Amino acid sequence: MKKVEEKKRGDAFCQRISTAVWKEVPDSDNPFQIAEARCHGYEHLALVNNGSFSDVLFLLMKGELPNPEQSLLFDKLLISIIHPGPRHNASRAAMNAAVTKTNVSHVIPLALNVFSGEFLGSHEVFNCMKYLERNIKLIPSDVAADAFKRLLDVEGDKNPAPGFGTVYGDKDPYSQKLADNISSTCETGKYFSWACLFANALSEENCGWRMTGLFAAGMKDLGFTPYEGEMIFQIGSAPGIAAQAAEKFGRPITDMPFIPEENYVIE
């Protein structure tokens, strides 16, 4: 090509950002400052004084406050995933950042980057919610049988479906325990019921729930989209990751393992 003619597409970009989430009433003296703020119509200060964090998080995303059953389910889901555990790669990233004196502003962002993956990370929640949407009208045991047929014979964990499979080679008993707890203490809906049957069918091949799967199923029953579900999973797991980093702050680099020479093999 000798020369290319570049021309504007002429897209009709908006002049102002539109939102239904948050309303800021300008201060009468300085229009950049806020006199009053409202979240989906409710005065922010009224929410500060009368709402819980999880209820207002639900309101922000859904536009309405949760009813008592939704509130209970949402809160239990959030506490179920509040900490991926100190062995999770995201927690280890946060702890390593803490002992190596990484700028504190970066600790949660970098750990959530590690936490964004498709294996035991936030994108597995997204993929699982999509998977549930695609399969909800099918019979769980049929979907499980089909998933096993497609399963790749590769080393490592079995991944018959996002949010389900093995963890460290076996069905994950702790995720099962958390899922059972949600089932027995909350009013769940068709997605969680479907996922319970699906996990049960997967157990024939030593597979089952993952934390990501139980969160995804619960979020579908609460009416969240996969996009919202992934972000709330990140928000929900950040406290545990943060606590691990905070605990390590001020500790020397020797407070975290550094693999010795003899265990570092260059092939």
Added chain:
Amino acid sequence: MSSNDVLDVDNLWDRNRNRISSNKGGWRIGEAVYNQGYSQLEDLVGHTSYFQVMLLNVTGRLPDIRLAKWLENTFSCASWPDSRIWCNQMGALAGSSKSTAVAGTVAGVLASDSVIYGPGVMDHCMEFIGNALKEYKNGKTVQQIVDEQFGRKSSVPGYARPIAKGDERVVAMQRVSSDLEFVVGEHEALAMKINEYLSENHDECINVGGYMVAFLSDHGFSATEVKRMTTLIVVAGVQACHAETYDKPAGTYLPMRCDDINYVGVEDRDLP
């Protein structure tokens, strides 16, 4: 000793506990830093460019300097100091918030992992041109290939870009390819035939990503490798935009009055 303490050598996870096995390399303290058969400090530093080392790290193959220079120029093509470009805007907003250069730059790089621009589109473009070449060799015409793509999707990967039609960066990269004495390969030749057809019939042209993946396919790189090598392709543009706003008074990059936001939500209401 409990059964939990027994090392099961057949267990993948037990085998990797407290042990790293790397085919990339590593630091032998007091000896050398090894990188895939090279001594990093003796063989690479001072003898190769940064882009050669980056390509070695990503692909396991040390390319010649021409290819590294070519790739470096694609980074220059995608690293503009215009803060209206979305990834750059992350840097500008971070700078205006007095976030560190690292935070702002990383924010911009993350933003570029998109399916409409940046390294996030590379695998789709690569898949398209790879399949197109197979079909072309099997007898399909350019028109058939394009029409079938439009039957499946609303665009042809590598042949559209946001904001503008036409991409001057392709011409710039063709000049770079020519100056570095690269010969046009079969993917690139087909890519330009598709460009001709699309510009004549659909008012769309090849973009720099489309050109890049065709060139890199001709040089034997996989989609995964291309995505990895272009991870930081926008980085210098983001850095420029962060630096500019960081050096100005805080909060003065595109400040907004309250009523610059168009509230479209529900009316004021009381808590139940």
